[in-house]
Amino acid sequence: MLERIQLLRNIGQFDSVNAGAQLPFARLTLIYAENGRGKTTLASILRSLSTGSANLIFERHRLGTANPPHIVLGVTAGVVQFQNGAWAAPMPEIAIFDDAFVAANVCSGVEIDAGHRQNLHELILGSQGVVLNAALREHVQRIEEHNRALTQKNIAIPTVARGGMTVDDFCALPTNPDIDAAIEAAERNLAAGQSVEAIRQREAFQALSLPAFAPDALNELLARTLPDLEAEAATRIRNHLRNLGNGGETWVADGMGLVEEASNEHDHRACPFCAQDLAGSDLIAHYQAYFSDAYRGLRNAISEIGENINTMHGGDITATFEHAVHIAKENQAFWNAFTEIPEVLIDTTFVLECWIAARDAVLTTLRTKAAAPLEHMELSVGSLTAIRAYGACRDDVIALSNALQATNPTIAFVKQQAAAANLAALAADLTRLQAIRTRYSDPISGLCQDYLDEKAAKTVTENLRSQARATLDNYRQNTFPAYEAAINTYLQRFNAGFRLASVNPVNNRGGSSCNYNVVINNVPVALLADAGPAFRNTLSAGDRNTLALAFFFASLDQDPQLDQKIVVIDDPMTSLDEHRSLTTVQEMRRLLMRVHQVIVLSHSKPFLCQLWDGADTAARQAILIHREGTGSNLAAWDVNQDCITEHDRRHALVSAYLHAADPMTERRVAAALRHILEAFMRVAYPAPFPPGTLLGPFLGICLQRVGQLNQILSQVDIDEVRAILAYANRFHHDTNPAYELAAINDQELSHFCGRVLAFTKRG
The missing domain is CATH 1.20.120 (Four Helix Bundle (Hemerythrin (Met), subunit A))
Incomplete structure (x- = not known):
């Protein structure tokens, strides 16, 4: 859509005008000006933009200026400029009705010559067919350019990078955001398929374990004494045993166990060492209470726990653990080639150090307790610290063991897949994934995108070629009858009082042209006649302008891209009779609903006011071309002030x-x-x-x-x-x-x- 006139310099009445930059165009834009102020200049500018003809601009070079014309127009896509004698790009979607259209397609005066009929033929068929044929040739040529470009861009993608694939297949590979992980998995699957026997024989992960210490139970044992022993007797015995030195309690306890045996040969209870009668010794009674069954039970408990600790934490147990860790590391190294396996990060030397330290601390404490079972004891701070350090190591081992065993179902699946593996298919999968990674890596990714862009552009061009060919064929078969009907429809709407008949193409030495009759009062009137009724003496200037307007509207109806058209109409009321004003307004309103934009230039305020009245307020704009000094300028036009209510x-x-x-x-x-x-x-x-x-x-x-x-x-x-x-x-x-x-x-x-x-x- 034309959005604004940003600059008009050195053309027609416009010296250096940029006021239009502040006047946005709308879907319906009305431009009012008195005659001679610049309406036709604007129409010529837009016709030049439509056709790309620079002569239309140079013909209106402002008199008295040395610098060339410079025009800047704002459009939906940005800006188009006429500078250095040319437009950057034409806009063929602009269709213009002005004096040039009338002179080219109806007549330039009162006579119709061969050129008019040739132009009308182009308007009926050529304006579509010639353009379509030119578009078709352009599309064919463009396809050849695409093919040459595709060949070059094909060669630019190295064969070795494609891995034996065609360029089309290679470039069509889908992207994979996790390609590295997919390749790693494919490599593992292939490696598994290639190592099926080793996988079959390799075992899954076994549990790793370390025995635990029970500090609470140990402290409970260490704290045990003989609560039934009298305190005074216990004190005497402890003092006596303390005087005996280390091992004294054990020596006495063993001796008390021999009293019965030593008394068998005597008639009294005899000392097992000197055979004296023990009846007179009150200490012996205390010994009997002290070294009772409860005492023996305590000593046995101490001995049993010590033996258990030796069994669970000594001997080959540590070596067995080291071997289990070694096996786990070997399994991890093996299975990690086929699936994700946690790394075995166990420092067995450190674990063993903590283990032995904790074990030795516990055993030392138990030995002390065994030497003095009736002493109340507990694990020292150092012993507890050693046990906790070992416990931390044990927790780490258990966590790792659980993690390793959690992979066993996956390992089982790997075994199953390896047993049924298709090595060729696995290798092909890996090759394809590697190709995908290469496809989306620099610089191959850019080369493929260039190729795909060119291929897509070729497809678009091929579609355009097919559409242009089909449209051209259709126009050649149907355009003339449809155009005749459309012209007569508009003539009827314009209250023309005449119609056309026998609108047919004519082939002659000068090329194709069009012939038709004007029917007035049901009497056909020839275009050319030496005498009698003819076009030149039966149609008024208003009739000829009405006919031209009907030609224009009918040509728009034939345009398959009508909804994209920017329609410019310059002074349609010129030479039109008053009774055709309302019908012309009505047709323009209908047209506005079917095209992208309508721009109407006129010197008739009442006519423009009729168009303004009833138009969508959000889709209309009015601009005034007014005199400023010796030239013209643009300004906003307050239509309501000028319109008759x-x-x-x-x-x-x-x-x-x-x-x-x-x-x-x-x-x-x-x-x-x-x-x-x-x-x-x-x-x-x-x-x-x-x-x-x-x-x-x-x-x-x-x-x-x-x-x-x-x-x-x-x-x-x-x-x-x-x-x-x-x-x-x-x-x-x-x-x-x-x-x-x-x-x-x-x-x-x-x-x-x-x-x-x-x-x-x-x-």
Whole structure:
């Protein structure tokens, strides 16, 4: 879309104009200027942009200026410039109706010559067919360029990088964000397939374990004494045993066990060492209580725990652990080649040091307890520290063992896969994954993208070629009959009073041209005639301009890309009769709904005001070309200040009918009633009834406010408006599809005319 005129320099009436940069164009853009101010110059600029012809610009080089024309236009895609004698790129989507169109396709004066008919042929067939044929040739040539480029870009991708694949297959490889992990897995799968026998024989991970120490149980044992022994006797015995030195308690305890045996040969209890009678020794009684069954049980418990610790923490146990760790490391190294296996990071030397330190500390304490079973003891701080250090090592070993054993199901799956492996398929998978990594690595990735971009561009061009060929063939077969029908449709809409017939292509030595007859009062009139009726003496200037406008609109209808067109119409009312003004406006409104943008230039304010009135307020813009010094400049145009209001016309029409009924105007009168009400409400209640609001929703707001402080209309007024609308809506297309057929009764119409005028006089 043309968005703005940013600069006009040294062309026509424009010296150095940049005011247009602040005037954005819209889907409907109206440009008003008096004759001679620069409308035709703007049309020529846009025609030059459409065709790429620089002569159209140079022909309008501003007189008296040395520097060449410079034009900057803002468009949707950015900016287009005419500089250094050329446009950067033409915009063929611009279609222009102006004097040049009339002179080229109808006649340049009053006569039609061969050139006009050739141009009309191009307009009917050539403007589409020639363009399409040129586009077809361009697409074919472009495809050849694509093929040459594809060959070069094919060669640029090394064969060794493709791994034996074709360029198309190689470039089409899908991306894989986890390609390194996928390759690693594929390598493991292939390695597993190649090592099936070794995998079959290799065992899964066995549990690693270390025996634990129970410090709480040890402390409980170390704290045990003989609670039933009298405190005084226990004290005497401990003092006596202490005097005996190390091992004294054990020596006495063993001796007490021999008393019975030593007394067998005597009639008294005899000392096992000297055979003296023990009856007189009160210490012996204390010894018997001290070294009772409970004492022996305590000593046995101490001895049993010591033996258990020696069994669980001594001998070959440490060597067995070291061997198990060694086996685990070997298994980890083996299985890690086929799946992810946690690393075996166990420092067996450190573990053994902690283990032995804890074991020796416990055994030393037990030996001390065994030497003095009745002494209350507990593990020292050093012993507990050694046990905790060993416990930490044991926890690490258990955690690693669990992690290793957790991989056993995966190892089983590896064994199963290896047993059924297809080495060729695994190797192919690995090769393909390696190709994918290469495909998306620099610089190969860029080379492939260049190739794919070129290939995609070729596909687009091939589609365009096919479309152009099909469209061209279709136009050659169907265009002329369809165009004749379209022209006559527009001539009828324009109230032309004539039509065309026998619109046919003609082949001659000068090339193809078009022939047709003008039919007036059902009488065919030839284009050329030496005498009698002919084109030159039967059609007025207005008729010829109307015919040209019909040619233009019909040519737009044949355009398959009509919705992309930017249509520029320069002074369509030139030489047009007044009775064709409204129909021309109507056709332009229809056209606006079908094209991308419409730009209308005219010296007729009433005509432009008709176009402005009723257009979408968000999609319209008005610009004024005005005199400034010796040249012209652009400015915003306040159309509303220049437009004649339709409300005044409608009000006068209804008043006149009420005064004297006119059957010729009664339908227009009926249609005007609702518009008069809307115009009155717009002025009387601008806040609640802004532009764009319909009467129905407005009355709904009024009804909600009845009886409130912000009341708009009373209930009586609301009822009156609704009653009038019930009648007036019968004559509007948006409320009655058959509005043109709605019956009109003069008495009824006069009644509602009076009610409307009476209502709008209030306040």
